[in-house]
Amino acid sequence: MEDINQDNFLRPRFLAEFQGQEALKANLEVFIEAAKRRKEALDHLFISGPPGLGKTTLAGIVASELGVNFVLTSAPALEKPKDLAGLLTSLQEGSLFFIDEIHRLRPAIEEMLYIAMEDFEMDLIVGQGVGARSVRVPLPRFTLVGATTKPGSVSAPLHTRFGITIRINPYTQLELQDIIDRSARLLNIAIDPAAASLLAQSSRGTPRVANRLLKRVRDFAQVHHEATINLPISELALSRLQVDHLGLEDQDRTILRTLIEVYKGGPVGLQTLAIAVGESAESLEDFYEPYLVQQGLIMRTRQGRLATDLAYQHLNIPRPNAPRDLFE
Numbered sequence: 001m002e003d004i005n006q007d008n009f010l011r012p013r014f015l016a017e018f019q020g021q022e023a024l025k026a027n028l029e030v031f032i033e034a035a036k037r038r039k040e041a042l043d044h045l046f047i048s049g050p051p052g053l054g055k056t057t058l059a060g061i062v063a064s065e066l067g068v069n070f071v072l073t074s075a076p077a078l079e080k081p082k083d084l085a086g087l088l089t090s091l092q093e094g095s096l097f098f099i100d101e102i103h104r105l106r107p108a109i110e111e112m113l114y115i116a117m118e119d120f121e122m123d124l125i126v127g128q129g130v131g132a133r134s135v136r137v138p139l140p141r142f143t144l145v146g147a148t149t150k151p152g153s154v155s156a157p158l159h160t161r162f163g164i165t166i167r168i169n170p171y172t173q174l175e176l177q178d179i180i181d182r183s184a185r186l187l188n189i190a191i192d193p194a195a196a197s198l199l200a201q202s203s204r205g206t207p208r209v210a211n212r213l214l215k216r217v218r219d220f221a222q223v224h225h226e227a228t229i230n231l232p233i234s235e236l237a238l239s240r241l242q243v244d245h246l247g248l249e250d251q252d253r254t255i256l257r258t259l260i261e262v263y264k265g266g267p268v269g270l271q272t273l274a275i276a277v278g279e280s281a282e283s284l285e286d287f288y289e290p291y292l293v294q295q296g297l298i299m300r301t302r303q304g305r306l307a308t309d310l311a312y313q314h315l316n317i318p319r320p321n322a323p324r325d326l327f328e
């Protein structure tokens with residue numbers, strides 16, 4: 001089980017500690033400073049990007065930089081309008097209200113949020129039975145931060161109510177190396193540049209993965225009495241963790257191997273492939289596939305998923321001649 005407190009401990013609190021994403025940070029700095037000078041709540045902020053890239057971290061940083069309180073929830077936790085009403089009434093002037101997975105809001109909750117975002121008001125039902133009536137109550141001016149891994153699934157009316165839109169893209173190798181160096185300093189362990197570089201390369205462009213690998217490699221270093229995380233101990237740890245030089249783990253390779261060996265490289269439908277590898281279609285599509293596609297190992301086509309030449313090479317499986325080759 002991951003140490004949650006330690007994860008929080010590694011979480012940057014201010015913009016200056018948030019590594020990489022320079023263009024995005026520079027813009028945010030301006031928006032935060034302007035809101036502070038006007039003594040107004042920041043405009044509603046929409047953050048999209050793959051999991052583990054720092055959406056929650058960034059929202060917390062914005063709250064710290066603004067010096068406002070941070071209220072955090074996620075769309076699946078908001079089952080009934082009263083769940084949202086409870087949180088809205090707990091907000092203070094300028095509060096940052098963070099809703100994770102905002103693409104999963106129920107329609108009734110989304111409608112309620114429109115009024116809260118636009119008019120800073122909320123409809124409350126008072127009384128019971130035939131005497132029940134709806135009264136509109138004012139809310140403090142707050143900033144809604146909506147985060148999602150699936151911006152395309154957010155309804156247009158909701159999306160257009162956000163004044164600031166940010167997309168976090170996967171981190172570069174150098175940015176990840178900086179994140180690993182910072183985390184190693186905080187964890188009080190030395191790391192060689194070559195080892196940091198290998199871990200960065202194996203981190204799938206994702207700080208959360210980088211921190212996880214660092215903590216596991218630290219375990220190997222400590223058990224092997226190494227005061228510094230060096231290249232050999234990192235290589236040993238990654239091979240024991242079955243993480244290869246592209247950052248693929250066992251299940252990633254199972255997906256590729258199934259596609260190649262069972263379905264002759266595809267095309268095969270998402271559902272069929274998901275069942276074959278024992279995953280839900282959603283987790284295959286949202287969690288595993290984006291990185292495999294980004295690395296050029298899988299192609300998404302209308303007919304289904306295809307393994308690329310690179311996938312065959314990566315798994316060291318000879319690619320059978322394509323039919324057209326037979327006629328050449």
Ligand SMILES: Nc1ncnc2c1ncn2[C@@H]1O[C@H](COP(=O)(O)OP(=O)(O)OP(=O)(O)O)[C@@H](O)[C@H]1O
Nearest residue numbers: 007010011018019051052053054055056057207208
């Ligand atoms: N830019 C960064 N610099 C340093 N550390 C970072 C950065 N971004 C993320 N992290 C680290 O990565 C971890 C994951 O970040 P976070 O939980 O914010 O990701 P997320 O994108 O919100 O994930 P999810 O989409 O699953 O909610 C954090 O604990 C933090 O330590």
